[in-house]
Amino acid sequence: MPVITKVSSQKRPGRYNIFLDGQYAFSASEQTVAEFMLLKGQELTPEKLATVKKFDADSKATNLASNYLSYQARTVYEVLQYLKKHEIDDEAAQSAVTQLSAMGFLDDRKYTALSIKQSLRSGTDGPLTLTRKLTQKGIDPAIIQEELSAIADEDWLDTGLRVLKSLKSQIGKVSERELQRKMNSKLMSHGFSSGIASLVIAEIDLEPDDEAQVEALKKQGVKAYKRFRRLPESERDRKIRNYLFTHGFASNEIDAFLAGEIIPLAELAEY
Secondary structure (H helix, E strand, O other): OOOEEEEOOOOOOEEEEEOOOEEEEEEHHHHHHHOOOOOOEEEEEEEHHHHHHHHHHHHHHHHHHHHHHHOOOOOOHHHHHHHHHOOOOOOHHHHHHHHHOOOOOHHHHHHHHHHHHHHHHHHOHHHHHHHHHHHHHHOOOOHHHHHHOOOOOHHHHHHHHHHHHHHHHHHEEEHHHHHHHHHEEEEEHHHOOOOHHHHHHHHOOOOOOOHHHHHHHHHHHHHHHHHHHOOOOOHHHHHHHHHHOOOOHHHHHHHHHHHOOOOOOHHHHOO
């Protein structure tokens, strides 16, 4: 039966080398040494040796995971990947996750709820983007959908308005229809459904006063004119009409521009 003949400390604090019958056998943490009273002269049966090594591997995994969690909340998948990166075997890693979950330090449902709450309070991610990000962190899609379903569409309004903050300055500079399109596109790129996007946009007064609308028409009309001015007149007017229409201006507004009612046609070249 092997006998411990030497216990020496490593350069790493808290780790010890264990020698059996004069030969190095394995290393153990201070916690393991204390738990099993690994002292010189103690005999280790094969069964006890296996128990010691398992305890040490499990405690190492748990300590690594606990330290990882001390910086910020993590998902089960993130902890498992972190332990794998540190060459912890699957059995020890799973044991650590089970222990930390039982202690309440690991909880994918709480992590999901917290992520949603943070986005509602100060973030810019809509439900679809949150779903993608949380899925990438290994959270069960069913958990994500259950937590998101508890949030009313109206609760996303503040988050959506934060997304659109930079576009509010364009009110009166582009047509209302184009601004709606831009806002809808930006909201959807942040993971908002079309339904929630409509609710958010409805919260903003997009209708400019008549003077601002005329200024927007002037600005876009001049851009179109400069782009197509070298074309024959009929083709130029057709191109300008299409350009202004795609930028959200109504037919009567476009007609007014092409008729010189917004800017006298003779003065367009001066812009």
